[in-house]
Amino acid sequence: MTNSIPEFEDADCVLITGSNTSEAHPLISTRIMRAKAKGAKIVVVDPRTTQMSLLANLHLKQQPGSDVAWINGMMNVIINEGLADDVFIEKRTEGFDELKAAVAEFTPEYVEEISGIPAYDLVAAAKMYAEADAASIVYSMGITQHITGVDNVLSCANLAMLTGNMGRPSTGVNPLRGQNNVQGACDMGGLPNVYPGYQKVSDPDIQAKFEKAWGIRTENGGRKTGSGLLSPVTGLSDKVGLTVTEMVELAGSGEVKTLYIMGENPLMADADINHAKKCLKNLDFLVVQDIFLTETAEIADVVLPGASFAEKDGTFTATDRRVQLVNQAIEPVGESKADWEIINMLAKEMGASGFDFSSPEEIMAEIAALTPIYGGYSYERLKNGNVLQWPCPDAEHPGTPYLHKDKFSRGLGKFHGIEYKAPAESADDDYPLTLTTGRIMFHFHTGTMSRRAEKLNKEVPEAYVEIHPEDAIKVGINGHKRVTVSSRRGEIELATRVTDRIKPGVVFIPFHFAEAAANALTNSAFDPVAKIPEYKVCAVKIQTTADPVLEVCNESYKSKN
Numbered sequence: 001m002t003n004s005i006p007e008f009e010d011a012d013c014v015l016i017t018g019s020n021t022s023e024a025h026p027l028i029s030t031r032i033m034r035a036k037a038k039g040a041k042i043v044v045v046d047p048r049t050t051q052m053s054l055l056a057n058l059h060l061k062q063q064p065g066s067d068v069a070w071i072n073g074m075m076n077v078i079i080n081e082g083l084a085d086d087v088f089i090e091k092r093t094e095g096f097d098e099l100k101a102a103v104a105e106f107t108p109e110y111v112e113e114i115s116g117i118p119a120y121d122l123v124a125a126a127k128m129y130a131e132a133d134a135a136s137i138v139y140s141m142g143i144t145q146h147i148t149g150v151d152n153v154l155s156c157a158n159l160a161m162l163t164g165n166m167g168r169p170s171t172g173v174n175p176l177r178g179q180n181n182v183q184g185a186c187d188m189g190g191l192p193n194v195y196p197g198y199q200k201v202s203d204p205d206i207q208a209k210f211e212k213a214w215g216i217r218t219e220n221g222g223r224k225t226g227s228g229l230l231s232p233v234t235g236l237s238d239k240v241g242l243t244v245t246e247m248v249e250l251a252g253s254g255e256v257k258t259l260y261i262m263g264e265n266p267l268m269a270d271a272d273i274n275h276a277k278k279c280l281k282n283l284d285f286l287v288v289q290d291i292f293l294t295e296t297a298e299i300a301d302v303v304l305p306g307a308s309f310a311e312k313d314g315t316f317t318a319t320d321r322r323v324q325l326v327n328q329a330i331e332p333v334g335e336s337k338a339d340w341e342i343i344n345m346l347a348k349e350m351g352a353s354g355f356d357f358s359s360p361e362e363i364m365a366e367i368a369a370l371t372p373i374y375g376g377y378s379y380e381r382l383k384n385g386n387v388l389q390w391p392c393p394d395a396e397h398p399g400t401p402y403l404h405k406d407k408f409s410r411g412l413g414k415f416h417g418i419e420y421k422a423p424a425e426s427a428d429d430d431y432p433l434t435l436t437t438g439r440i441m442f443h444f445h446t447g448t449m450s451r452r453a454e455k456l457n458k459e460v461p462e463a464y465v466e467i468h469p470e471d472a473i474k475v476g477i478n479g480h481k482r483v484t485v486s487s488r489r490g491e492i493e494l495a496t497r498v499t500d501r502i503k504p505g506v507v508f509i510p511f512h513f514a515e516a517a518a519n520a521l522t523n524s525a526f527d528p529v530a531k532i533p534e535y536k537v538c539a540v541k542i543q544t545t546a547d548p549v550l551e552v553c554n555e556s557y558k559s560k561n
């Protein structure tokens with residue numbers, strides 16, 4: 001997030017798109033509700049009705065996968081109505097002419113053709129956002145999980161810069177990240193191209209810095225000799241590694257032979273899981289480190305039992321770059337150990353040096369020494385509920401609530417002219433409905449945790465598909481409780497919820513249920529840059545399944561009449 005969670009309360013307008021905020025980020029949603037109570041305007045752009053869309057001043061229901069079109073359309077209106085922030089554009093940005101040319105054809109009428117959003121609603125939303133003094137954009141997976149995920153994100157940044165909504169409190173572009181510590185995982189280099197703190201693996205100075213710290217280089221710059229995991233001759237690799245999506249594909253083709261999966265359950269969470277399963281089964285060796293025996297752990301050669309959040313000390317970094325201390329509440333169950341302990345043990349077993357940590361606090365000291373944005377962190381400073389947002393470069397630095405105050409990291413903010421591209425798969429005669437997938441309040445992802453919680457399971461015990469009444473008539477649901485949903489990749493059987501919450505022509509399935517896994521249907525086509533799969537759009541068809549009770553009723557009804 002460019003800005004901080006508490007700042008939402010003081011925004012004059014919040015534009016929420018592709019975020020079911022109150023179900024997926026309930027605490028953040030209360031901040032937005034408080035802003036609304038103070039008079040802020042709320043605009044929601046989402047193909048489904050959500051709790052946030054019900055309290056919004058405007059709800060635009062777009063066709064899934066049409067985000068570039070409607071955002072370009074809003075910018076077209078803003079420029080034509082003279083609502084752009086000329087001073088900000090002049091002083092802080094470059095590439096405005098390219099943007100202006102790219103959005104020229106996206107008139108509200110043209111956008112209506114692509115997205116189904118009525119032209120007058122688009123104009124009203126554009127004005128509401130652009131006329132606000134401080135406007136925040138909030139987005140989540142509805143924006144990123146597309147083959148145009150990067151284009152969608154750049155479009156949000158274009159819109160914020162066009163209206164000068166950057167570098168001030170309660171403005172900005174705010175992706176709501178998912179898991180409690182996914183921000184921390186990325187900050188720590190859980191990406192193929194960077195060390196902790198987004199320091200590039202391909203930068204020779206950075207490479208040398210880490211080689212020295214990790215004992216591969218001597219003080220005077222030469223390579224060390226001796227044993228250890230890393231060859232003193234080749235040193236640390238300067239090659240960009242693979243993304244998760246690529247690893248699974250290459251496991252399938254035999255180029256990746258071993259995978260060590262920690263805290264992920266790809267056989268439920270990956271797009272097109274039937275294909276993913278074939279790929280992972282092709283591995284020579286699979287290790288899974290998890291707190292439960294998941295679908296993925298079941299096909300592993302070795303399972304390492306990790307300890308859960310409650311059983312270990314450490315830090316979590318929240319979506320707004322806020323690092324917080326968590327304290328162990330109970331002893332690890334059975335033979336399980338904290339993830340860092342397992343990794344240390346394995347590394348030592350492999351003969352590596354430098355893994356003699358005895359606590360997460362010591363690990364944080366190394367992080368601070370090598371990671372400029374985390375340079376000022378220590379457990380001492382984080383004690384007693386004290387939180388610090390990065391960048392926090394030194395021990396005196398108070399942390400950074402919002403980014404890009406006087407300049408962007410690259411200097412001037414760059415506008416990108418972006419063309420609209422249709423999703424990888426669209427509804428057609430054979431598969432006439434568009435499927436979008438996501439979450440519900442009562443379950444978490446692949447269900448390993450929430451489906452073991454009795455109360456949560458009682459709330460929503462089984463999978464279902466949301467379908468609009470008009471489509472339900474076309475499919476002939478007519479009292480049938482269960483249906484088969486199929487795509488070009490697989491089929492599942494599940495319950496139906498007939499509801500006008502969803503846009504006609506679109507159906508929604510939550511992906512939490514192994515026995516009717518939405519990812520048996522989804523398309524693994526991915527964004528060329530971020531490599532994120534298109535979980536939010538694919539084409540499906542729905543057929544009713546035989547329902548013995550219903551057949552008997554219909555028969556007796558017919559015989560009586």
Ligand SMILES: Nc1nc2c(c(=O)[nH]1)N[C@H]1C(S)=C(S)[C@@H](COP(=O)(O)OP(=O)(O)OC[C@H]3O[C@@H](n4cnc5c(=O)[nH]c(N)nc54)[C@H](O)[C@@H]3O)O[C@H]1N2
Nearest residue numbers: 018019020024064065140141142178179438439441444445
């Ligand atoms: N209860 C619960 N909370 C969670 C999670 C969970 O599993 N359960 N998971 C966590 C994680 S890791 C994440 S990433 C977040 C995700 O949080 P969200 O992204 O908010 O959740 P989703 O349900 O994936 O999708 C968000 C919205 O995108 C909309 N959408 C669908 N298609 C499109 C489209 O083409 N364009 C746009 N703009 N919107 C579209 C959907 O209708 C939905 O309302 O939630 C986190 N919080």
Ligand SMILES: Nc1nc2c(c(=O)[nH]1)N[C@H]1C(S)=C(S)[C@@H](COP(=O)(O)OP(=O)(O)OC[C@H]3O[C@@H](n4cnc5c(=O)[nH]c(N)nc54)[C@H](O)[C@@H]3O)O[C@H]1N2
Nearest residue numbers: 263264265269289290291306308437438445446448511535
């Ligand atoms: N169709 C569809 N598919 C999707 C999405 C979608 O919107 N639609 N969303 C995608 C997104 S945004 C996400 S984030 C992924 C989520 O996909 P995953 O991350 O694979 O899903 P989780 O169920 O959260 O799996 C996390 C695993 O970590 C384990 N775990 C929990 N705590 C610990 C711990 O402390 N240590 C260890 N070692 N393990 C632990 C849990 O038991 C669980 O098995 O799903 C993706 N897949």
Ligand SMILES: [Mo]
Nearest residue numbers: 177178179182
């Ligand atoms: Mo996520």
